[in-house]
Amino acid sequence: MPPLLTLSAVSKRFDNGVEAIGRVDLAVADGEFVSLVGPSGCGKSTALRIIAGLVAPSAGTVEFPGGRPELGFVFQDPTLMPWADAGTNARLPLDLKGVARAQAQARALRALHRVGLKGFEKAFPRELSGGMRMRVSIARAIASEPKLLLMDEPFAALDELSRQALNDDLLKLAREDGITVLFVTHSVFESAYLSSRVVVMTPRPARIAAEIPLAPPAASRDVSWRMTPEFADGARRVSDALRQAMEGAA
Amino acid sequence: MSAALKYVLPALIGIAALALWEFLVRHYRVEPTVLPGPSAIWLAFMDNLPSLMGSLLVTLRITWTAYFIALAGGLLLAILFSQSRTAEMTLYPYAVILQVTPIVAVTPLILIWTGLDHAERAATLIALIVAFFPILSNATLGLRSVDPGLIDLFRLYGASRWQVLWRLQLPGALPLILAGSKIAAGLALVGAVVAESAAGSGTSTGLAWRITEAGFQLQIGKMFAALLLLSLVGIANFYALTFLEWLLLHRWHESALKRQS
Numbered sequence: 001m002p003p004l005l006t007l008s009a010v011s012k013r014f015d016n017g018v019e020a021i022g023r024v025d026l027a028v029a030d031g032e033f034v035s036l037v038g039p040s041g042c043g044k045s046t047a048l049r050i051i052a053g054l055v056a057p058s059a060g061t062v063e064f065p066g067g068r069p070e071l072g073f074v075f076q077d078p079t080l081m082p083w084a085d086a087g088t089n090a091r092l093p094l095d096l097k098g099v100a101r102a103q104a105q106a107r108a109l110r111a112l113h114r115v116g117l118k119g120f121e122k123a124f125p126r127e128l129s130g131g132m133r134m135r136v137s138i139a140r141a142i143a144s145e146p147k148l149l150l151m152d153e154p155f156a157a158l159d160e161l162s163r164q165a166l167n168d169d170l171l172k173l174a175r176e177d178g179i180t181v182l183f184v185t186h187s188v189f190e191s192a193y194l195s196s197r198v199v200v201m202t203p204r205p206a207r208i209a210a211e212i213p214l215a216p217p218a219a220s221r222d223v224s225w226r227m228t229p230e231f232a233d234g235a236r237r238v239s240d241a242l243r244q245a246m247e248g249a250a
Numbered sequence: 251m252s253a254a255l256k257y258v259l260p261a262l263i264g265i266a267a268l269a270l271w272e273f274l275v276r277h278y279r280v281e282p283t284v285l286p287g288p289s290a291i292w293l294a295f296m297d298n299l300p301s302l303m304g305s306l307l308v309t310l311r312i313t314w315t316a317y318f319i320a321l322a323g324g325l326l327l328a329i330l331f332s333q334s335r336t337a338e339m340t341l342y343p344y345a346v347i348l349q350v351t352p353i354v355a356v357t358p359l360i361l362i363w364t365g366l367d368h369a370e371r372a373a374t375l376i377a378l379i380v381a382f383f384p385i386l387s388n389a390t391l392g393l394r395s396v397d398p399g400l401i402d403l404f405r406l407y408g409a410s411r412w413q414v415l416w417r418l419q420l421p422g423a424l425p426l427i428l429a430g431s432k433i434a435a436g437l438a439l440v441g442a443v444v445a446e447s448a449a450g451s452g453t454s455t456g457l458a459w460r461i462t463e464a465g466f467q468l469q470i471g472k473m474f475a476a477l478l479l480l481s482l483v484g485i486a487n488f489y490a491l492t493f494l495e496w497l498l499l500h501r502w503h504e505s506a507l508k509r510q511s
Contacts, residue, residue, distance in 0.1 A: 049402075052402075052406055053406070054402050054405060054406065071406060073402070073403065073406050075399050075402075075403075077399055079397065079399035079400055079402075079403060081400065081417075081418070081421070081422075082502045082503070083421045083422070083424070083501075083502045083503075084421075084502075092403070092407070092417075093407045095417070096404065096407040096408065096409045096413055096417075097407065097408070124501055124502045125502070126502060126504075144407070
């Protein structure tokens with residue numbers, strides 16, 4: 001089975017001379033949960049934006065062997081329209097694609113219910129907490145039923161409890177819908193918790209320092225899984241690889 | 251502070267000031283051709299009610315016509331600017347020239363062009379010129395100040411220019427457009443008054459002309475009455491737009507938020 005996504009010798013140098021990505025080769029298979037881990041400002045976000053087609057690579061190619069899948073993107077900020085209620089925000093991708101209003105609304109509301117926001121359809125972003133805003137953002141991303149979900153440090157600004165709850169809900173959603181996830185984070189523990197594979201990046205210009213396969217995302221990774229030796233072992237391996245990547249650069 | 255007090259205190263001060271005014275004018279026997287008391291002003295107002303009301307209508311017509319044309323024109327030009335940097339680079343300097351040239355200095359020229367027989371046209375044009383720029387500059391700024399994350403999102407989902415404009419830029423610019431439009435409404439009134447005062451005579455019949463006319467005839471009471479009406483027009487415009495702003499923004503915009511205390 002061909003991979004869902006391949007990056008071949010992708011590099012990026014910005015107009016101002018900053019070299020964000022050195023040279024990256026990466027293949028992501030259908031159904032994987034891949035985390036990109038690396039120091040802040042290492043070009044992980046740029047890689048995600050290149051995959052989304054928001055930024056053109058300076059060299060190399062991004063290919064979707066099976067055709068460009070439906071994409072969802074979740075930014076570090078919830079990036080909601082402040083003048084629109086949660087339902088309208090979640091409906092945005094469908095509105096932009098010209099899906100009929102009633103059908104779009106039904107799908108947006110279902111997405112909101114799935115992220116635990118039943119009863120908040122009419123709430124405006126400013127009336128919601130940070131965690132709830134991020135849930136609206138996720139609802140918006142899944143409303144268009146993406147095959148590939150790109151997430152750029154989505155939970156970095158949240159408190160630990162919200163973050164754990166969202167991690168678990170994200171795993172559940174990805175599994176239920178068979179969504180492939182590419183997840184940028186600088187948290188070793190988060191990556192070890194969520195991923196079937198962790199890609200460790202070097203400081204800028206980003207290259208891949210190590211790829212760490214982890215136990216496939218178990219049928220259920222609940223809170224008790226955080227206490228298992230497997231989780232601790234995965235976290236240690238990611239942490240070691242990250243340290244080596246930093247030292248190699250220094 | 252209680253809500254009642256918020257209205258009662260200013261009202262009390264106002265009444266006290268009027269009473270003091272009336273008392274001083276009567277006590278020192280001030281000439282009514284210099285300073286009439288509030289009661290004399292009220293009498294002048296009632297005596298001249300039909301002509302003042304007619305003039306009020308003229309002033310309102312000038313101000314609102316100019317305001318709505320400025321609003322539509324300013325918005326359209328701002329939208330053009332937001333779609334094309336070239337258009338903005340080409341045209342913006344001229345908009346600035348229009349803005350920085352003191353309007354009083356241009357008024358005689360415009361009066362000649364529109365013809366002294368058409369003072370109302372001149373007044374509308376001048377009010378339009380002064381009202382135009384705040385709308386243009388605020389709307390341009392607003393249309394450009396879009397959350398870059400949302401722009402990315404719209405691009406990701408393949409939004410057209412039209413969708414970006416209609417669903418993202420215009421709603422995002424609304425607070426600034428409304429702020430600009432509030433300034434413009436005030437300036438339109440100033441423009442109308444300036445133009446009529448400069449016209450001096452001829453066919454102008456708005457409130458500013460009533461003031462000039464009353465000055466010539468030393469009818470200071472009537473002058474005050476017209477002045478009072480002008481203030482009321484300004485206040486009414488301001489609060490109408492403030493209400494519109496509240497209607498459109500109160501659910502989501504920071505400026506309309508009530509802090510819990």
